[in-house]
Amino acid sequence: QITLKESGPTLVKPTQTLTLTCTFSGFSLNTTGVGVGWIRQPPGKALEWLALIYWDDDERYSPSLKSRLTITKDTSKSQVVLTMTNVDPVDTATYYCAHRPPVADIFDSWGQGTLVTVSS
Amino acid sequence: QSALTQPASVSGSPGQSITITCTGTRSDVGSYNLVSWYQQHPGKAPKVMIYEVSKRPSGVSNRFSGSKSGNTATLTISGLQAEDEADYYCCSYAGSSEVFGTGTKVTFL
Numbered sequence: 001q002i003t004l005k006e007s008g009p010t011l012v013k014p015t016q017t018l019t020l021t022c023t024f025s026g027f028s029l030n031t032t033g034v035g036v037g038w039i040r041q042p043p044g045k046a047l048e049w050l051a052l053i054y055w056d057d058d059e060r061y062s063p064s065l066k067s068r069l070t071i072t073k074d075t076s077k078s079q080v081v082l083t084m085t086n087v088d089p090v091d092t093a094t095y096y097c098a099h100r101p102p103v104a105d106i107f108d109s110w111g112q113g114t115l116v117t118v119s120s
Numbered sequence: 121q122s123a124l125t126q127p128a129s130v131s132g133s134p135g136q137s138i139t140i141t142c143t144g145t146r147s148d149v150g151s152y153n154l155v156s157w158y159q160q161h162p163g164k165a166p167k168v169m170i171y172e173v174s175k176r177p178s179g180v181s182n183r184f185s186g187s188k189s190g191n192t193a194t195l196t197i198s199g200l201q202a203e204d205e206a207d208y209y210c211c212s213y214a215g216s217s218e219v220f221g222t223g224t225k226v227t228f229l
Contacts (some may be wrong), residue, residue, distance in 0.1 A: 046223040063121045069151035
């Protein structure tokens with residue numbers, strides 16, 4: 001059974017750096033084709049694709065946020081970390097991490113999400 | 121890279137069929153057969169319903185089907201049921217990244 005859980009601060013001040021951790025179980029990021037992605041959703045708004053990292057360290061980023069995002073993995077800890085620099089109130093959202101299976105470009109298992117508020 | 125365009129809301133009666141469109145560009149929907157659809161109930165994480173335009177993951181009802189023509193993908197829900205009331209999002213591969221749609225709320229008339 002695949003599970004993922006996001007963790008990190010619930011409140012961040014504008015201009016600060018946000019660091020979110022996704023801790024997962026039930027799969028390994030050493031397995032060919034597997035990835036973990038981050039998706040966010042502002043309150044009452046649509047999903048937004050942020051970033052994805054594959055088993056082979058291939059990193060993908062949303063073009064509009066690429067300059068502010070970094071995604072890394074720690075296979076030994078079964079964790080993926082997303083860092084977002086220079087946050088703004090518009091970055092207030094529920095942040096989800098999700099599992100990318102080897103067989104398809106989808107997210108087939110998701111974490112519960114963590115709400116991050118950016119406010120001074 | 122702009123969000124894919126979906127109608128804000130679609131309504132139908134129980135038992136009816138509804139369609140949700142997802143319009144992109146030649147850089148995403150039009151160039152790849154890698155469109156997926158997600159269902160999201162309030163306060164819950166999304167669930168994938170369709171992938172690679174028309175494939176259904178194991179466990180997803182065959183009332184859900186997908187298709188694509190040009191830059192527009194379509195999700196069809198037949199035999200609308202109470203549990204189908206939710207938000208639906210399309211998602212497309214777009215080269216080195218992916219992009220979600222603007223979302224569609226499905227409600228009963």
